Amino acid sequence: MNIKNELVGILAVWYREFKVFLREKSRIVGSIVTPVLWLLIFGGGLGSSVSISGINYQAFIFPGILTQSVLFSSVFFGVYIVWDRKIDFLKEVLVAPISRTSIFLGKVVGGATDALLQSLILLVIGWLFGQFGIIPGLHITLVSFLLALLVLFFTTTALVSVGLIVGSQMESPEGFQLISSFLIFPLFFLSGALFPINNLPSWLAPFTFLNPITYCVDALRNVILGSAQFSLIYDLGIMAIFTIVVIAVGTYAFKKMKV
Amino acid sequence: MPIIEIKNLTKQYNGLTAVDSLNLEVQEGEIFCLLGPNGAGKTTTLMMLTTLVKPTSGTATVGGFDIVKNQGDVRRSIGIVFQDPSSDEILTGYENLKLHGMLYGMSPKLREERIKEVLELVELTERKDDLVKKYSGGMRRRLEMARGLMHHPKILFLDEPTLGLDPQSREHIWKYVNNLVRKEKISVIITTHYMDEADMLCDRLxxxxHGKIAAMDSPAKLKMIVGGDVVVMKTANPNLEGIKKLEFVKKIQAKDGIVSLTVENASEHLPQILETIGKVESVEVHLPTLDDVFLHYTGKAIRETSAEGGWAEKLMAFRAKK
Known part of the structure; x- marks a missing residue:
């Protein structure tokens, strides 16, 4: 294996994904508008009568909504591999003299770039909302901004891998849609994105604490709001382990993937 | 040394044999066609030779490298144009080529040089910055051919290169294939179910x-084997017994009201044939074509075999969905 060729190969796959992302404007707009609507309408509506341990509800769910946006766009990124298979573009990539591992990693970096760019825009919007008093109590500093991107880097890397694992096994985009919805919604609702996790009923608590996304939301609350259930190191540790595991599984899935 | 050497290559899917103990050699600099109906095993053979599918048994070398043990070396020696569109239509022509150059580890300098060369070869230089979705089917095929050639492969595989294209685009593609063999000095393997394409392009076919080789030679020699002229008649109720007694009729095939005879010196013997066979609706006499060769070896016309969804249809369906 020639390391340089493999690295250029990863870059090549990323290059393609990034170009496509930049051209598909509707994807970018959609990925920004939906979370903002959640924040303003859902957060504003419920927040008019609810606040959580002294934190404005909209500010409280901001980390959750940020996670939601990354969760959705990362997992759904896997559908593009199904489209690539529908035509013969996938074959063109698979017949190139680079390893399947590099192809997988290139896709992961491509998907992660998309999701992180969206997060970046949402963080700026969050900062503006805080600055202009639209969401009182949301103070995003430069440090929390950077730490949030670090947390989300782990989250999106892991979740793009999950999406690609599903996509590598699927023949049709419809099938992908179905399976990924089964994954995404429990991950989202059980993550504590919309409610605090320190006082859950005993039947719900285990599901929430088994959900890796919970630790992403918790870490983001830590760095953005300074209020969290676990320490940042603990959250990041769990995210890192989760990321390594799904990357390993994804690499294996790509090696076994049929053309 | 042959550039491709196939020994007992076999592929089975769930008990069905798609390719059955194939043996053949392709020489350097040759244009070689795999001719057969859809489902004959041509594409499966190609997928095995290009390392995308593992053979069930048997082996092959491509450019001197084993297709199972030296996949990386095989991949570096080949270029391939797939049956379905395999360029990204949200990228421009140039970007598709750049992506390819990167995937093949070409240096930026060499990559830019080659992009320029191959774009000129397929006459797409002026359209290089247009998105591929704005290309016609023929242009897209040409772009994918340019791409297959970019990394200087020793062997170029073309899977049904003109499927779904209009006659003008087909001739265009043929011209390019002939050109590039001269300019790039490579061997070309083509799969096709078009007789005229095989006849026009290949040195040998x-x-x-059904996954087996029925015949292999140059088009001219294969046509000679059919021997004599071909007389095709449309007739409802032919007197085949009478025809069989005529000593200058070498071969008789009758199906669905069409009688096809292989005859020595047809122009001289035609009156006697017509007298014997009875009432005919139409008569046609021609020199043997590859269609007749195919009929001779497989007992059926290639047109009778079902045509599955072609390249262009899939492209349309893909666009409609997206």
Whole structure:
């Protein structure tokens, strides 16, 4: 294996994904508008009568909504591999003299770039909302901004891998849609994105604490709001382990993937 | 040394044999066609030779490298144009080529040089910055051919290169194939179910039916084997017994009201044939074509075999969905 060729190969796959992302404007707009609507309408509506341990509800769910946006766009990124298979573009990539591992990693970096760019825009919007008093109590500093991107880097890397694992096994985009919805919604609702996790009923608590996304939301609350259930190191540790595991599984899935 | 050497290559899917103990050699600099109906095993053979599918048994070398043990070396020696569109239509022509150059580890300098060369070769230089979705089917095929050539492969595989294209685009593609063999000095393997394409392009061809080679030689020699002229008649109630007694009729095939005879010196013997066979609706006399060769070896016309969804249809369906 020639390391340089493999690295250029990863870059090549990323290059393609990034170009496509930049051209598909509707994807970018959609990925920004939906979370903002959640924040303003859902957060504003419920927040008019609810606040959580002294934190404005909209500010409280901001980390959750940020996670939601990354969760959705990362997992759904896997559908593009199904489209690539529908035509013969996938074959063109698979017949190139680079390893399947590099192809997988290139896709992961491509998907992660998309999701992180969206997060970046949402963080700026969050900062503006805080600055202009639209969401009182949301103070995003430069440090929390950077730490949030670090947390989300782990989250999106892991979740793009999950999406690609599903996509590598699927023949049709419809099938992908179905399976990924089964994954995404429990991950989202059980993550504590919309409610605090320190006082859950005993039947719900285990599901929430088994959900890796919970630790992403918790870490983001830590760095953005300074209020969290676990320490940042603990959250990041769990995210890192989760990321390594799904990357390993994804690499294996790509090696076994049929053309 | 042959550039491709196939020994007992076999592929089974769930007990069905798609390719059955194939043996053949392709020489350097040759244009070689695999001719046969859809489902004959041509594409499966190609997928095995390009390392995308593992053979069930048997082996092959491509450019001197084993297709199972030296996949990386095989991949570096080949270029391939797939049956379905395989360029990204949200990228421009240039970007598709750049992506390819990167995937093949070409240096930026060499990559830019080659992009320029191959774009000129397929006459797409002026359209290089247009998105591929704005290309016609023929242009897209040409772009994918340019791409297959970019990394200087020793062997170029073309899977049904003109499927779904209009006659003008087909001739265009043929011209480019001929050109590039001269300019780039490479060997070309083409799969096709078009007789005229095989006749026009290839130095040698193998007729494949049900995963096996039925015949292999140059088009001219294969046509000679059919021997004599071909007389095709449309008739409801032919007197085949009478025809069989005529000593200058070498071969008789009758199906669905069409009688096809292989005859020595047809122009001289035609009156006697017409007298014997009875009432005919139409008569046609021609020199043997590859269609007749195919009929001779497989007992059926290639047109009768079902045509599955072609390249262009899939492209349309893909666009409609997206």
């Amino acid at each position: 193998a007729i494949i039916d």
